[in-house]
Amino acid sequence: MDFDLTERQTHWRDRVRDFIESHVRPNDALYHQQQLEGGRWKVLPVIEEAKAKAKAAGIWNLFMPPSSGRPNVDDSVAFEGPGLTNLEYALCAEEMGRIEWASEVFNCSAPDTGNMEVFMRYGTAAQKAKWMVPLMNGEIRSAFLMTEPQVASSDATNIECRIERDGEDYVINGTKWWSSGAGDPRCAVTILMGKTDFEAKKHQQQSMILVPMDAKGLTVKRPLTVFGYDDAPHGHMEIELKDVRVNAEEAMLLGEGRGFEIAQGRLGPGRIHHCMRTIGAAESALEAMTKRLLSRVAFGKRLADQSVWEQRVAEARIDIEMTRLLCLKAADMMDKVGNKTAQGEIAMIKVQAPRMALRIIDDAIQAHGGAGVSQDFNLAKAYAGIRTLRLADGPDEVHNRSIARIEFGKYGDIAAKLPSSGDMGVAR
Known part of the structure; x- marks a missing residue:
């Protein structure tokens, strides 16, 4: 190695x-x-x-x-x-x-990288x-519309946005939110995931379609804030689509019922891109924390000389190094064996990277005292942004479920040998 x-x-x-x-x-x-x-x-x-x-x-x-x-x-x-x-x-x-x-x-x-x-x-x-x-x-920016306010969108089979064929057009009705990038005045197109067939098999009901931001019937209802930050000029918008018409031939991606296929191809690289940048954010937070600890005195000695801060700085460095290695391993596997085979590593880094960065940023905020939660050091905004990554592109629980299923799958033969619950009797 x-x-x-x-x-x-x-x-x-x-x-x-x-x-x-x-x-x-x-x-x-x-x-x-x-x-x-x-x-x-x-x-x-x-x-x-x-x-x-x-x-x-x-x-x-x-x-x-x-x-x-x-x-x-x-x-x-x-x-x-x-x-x-x-x-x-x-x-x-x-x-x-x-x-x-x-x-x-x-x-x-993001989301331009995934959309491209x-x-x-x-x-x-x-x-x-x-x-x-x-x-x-x-020259332009873009948005990706999948999450909806009325359903648990961590399970994308729940989405309710309707894409219905009408002659040469598709007609779209629904509400999307957390449409990141839609606040930018250069945002010209969105990739929207909705349902074209509510009666098809569970993962063949969804399709992805292109919707210009200036389409009639598309309304940006409001920007959503993250712990009070609006993330302008990028933004995370709630968007209503009411009888929005797009040309069927020009707008449909790949074909009806293939939305999940596209989503899996899009989300794998996007998830790991977030993790890569998150490691950089953690490094910046550790640097800010270290400089602050070396420059401030409390109770007669530098903060850096207080044992509690020695422990936190050491743990931060260890966590960054471990997370970077996992991230690089996942990226290397994606290159060598493909995203599908690397899905376990992608899921692991998607869970680990934001959690690691949040711990370090939180310690950096603590080291800065009141200044840490102000706008002066950007730590509070960094925390808010990275906290969303525990939800974006699938929450931690969904990725942990995937990791656990891979582990259980390694020992499937054991489950096959166990007696059924009806044969186990009652313990006395």
């Missing part, structure tokens, strides 16, 4: 790291200043300027692995990017995660040309 980075892995990681240190970190204060100026839902010039520089430097669209294309789909419109493996991208994404807005600078932010992968894998040439190309160029 070789833990040394290859020349290519180091090359891309260092290019991203150096760009962030030169063009992102020095402008972090400006980013927050521009957020406070004028309306909430707007395009920030500081991001657009950094995007132009990253694109010109060729550090752009890094997330799409080389195996993303599908031979049964028209690939006449190719995805333009360096074709990093999941493992190579993991190292870059960790660097992006250290500053909250860095991933967008490289056109590597959907277009690449499952879209027609016309769908790619209309939507994927401007997304690749960073």
